[in-house]
Amino acid sequence: MTIFQLVLNIWLSITWESRAFLHNLWFYPLCLFLFWYNALVATHNFVHTPWFRSNLLNNLYAIVNSANLYSPVTHYRHIHFNHHRYGNDRQDVHGKTEDHSSTFAYGKNGESENVITYCALAILRDDITESFRQITHKESLQLYLECGTCLLAIIGYLLISWKFFLFFVLPVFYFGWFLTYLANYYEHFGAIPENLYANSTSHYGRIYNFLFCNEGYHQEHHLRPNVHWSQRPQVYENLRKQLDGVVRVILKFPPPLGFIHHRGKIETSVRQTVQY
Structure with a gap:
């Protein structure tokens, strides 16, 4: 599915301006679902149980898939493992949580944050510099390669069709992560x-x-x-x-x-x- 997602996005960018906007609308729900499924299921499972026995193949897959998420898979792994380590913890006496994606991080009176603001602002609160501070020397090259792939994907789509990037890539990226954090919210809300x-x-x-x-x-x-x-x-x-x-x-x-x-x-x- 992740390879299909990448191929579909490349094809859409090349053919985007050859179709009427109303015809392009049909691709929004499909690509939004693919993005969401990738982040929620495929990449989630990959960081826990990588597909291949070969580290080289796993690293290559992570580089390619980073172009789908417009976010490095290594960064995803750091954020997600932080979540597992601290388990959606509550705020301490200083109003901080160790889990960066905790539903309590921006809540008030000891309660979880409102679901709408949690999902709407989650991707804007994402701090990739935290991953750069935590990576080991062995991981640094991988993270830089994944960041480079994300940047190349963005530049490539802009050069092929800025309309595709502005009116398709950005909305799918934002709402894809919105839905991912929505699932994460209710996987922990009330627990x-x-x-x-x-x-x-x-x-x-x-x-x-x-x-x-x-x-x-x-x-x-x-x-x-x-x-x-x-x-x-x-x-x-x-x-x-x-x-x-x-x-x-x-x-x-x-x-x-x-x-x-x-x-x-x-x-x-x-x-x-x-x-x-």
Whole structure:
């Protein structure tokens, strides 16, 4: 899917001005879905369980895929592993969170931030300089190559068709990340950061998990992040006693539709203090 996304984008940039704008509109939902799926599922799984045994092939894939996301995959990995390390933590006494993508980072009165501002501002708050400060010497070349690929993609699209870049690439980039952070928000909203078995939410619907590589098993993923996505249901079975022994959020709807589940409810993380 990521290779198809790249090829489609290149083809669209070349042919964009040969079609009427109304005809180009048909490609918005498809490319928005591809971008979202890439960030939420493909790249997410790649940083945890890389596709290849060869480091060279994995590095090449990360470079190519960075052009799809217009953001370095190595930076994605640093941000995401930071999230796993600190688990959507609450603000400390200084009003700071260790998890840079925590839903509590910009919240007030100990609650999560509003979902709209969280999703709308998340990509604008993204600080790539943090990754440059944290990378090892071994990773530095990889990050620079991925940044260079992102820059080449942007310059290439601008040279081929500035209209394509302005009216297609930028909106898909922004709203693609918006939807990614929307899913991330409800994968943690209402959960209890202090409880290892309830610091994320889960959704066990078969259709969503079939289409999205068991992304609904998010609590299980946090407990065993390096387990391949196909084995997440087994993680639930292995830890069923602990998981069923706590009060935790199990979404009736997939995380991108989590607002339906939480409609009219008090935030779980504020009113519950389950011990583990």
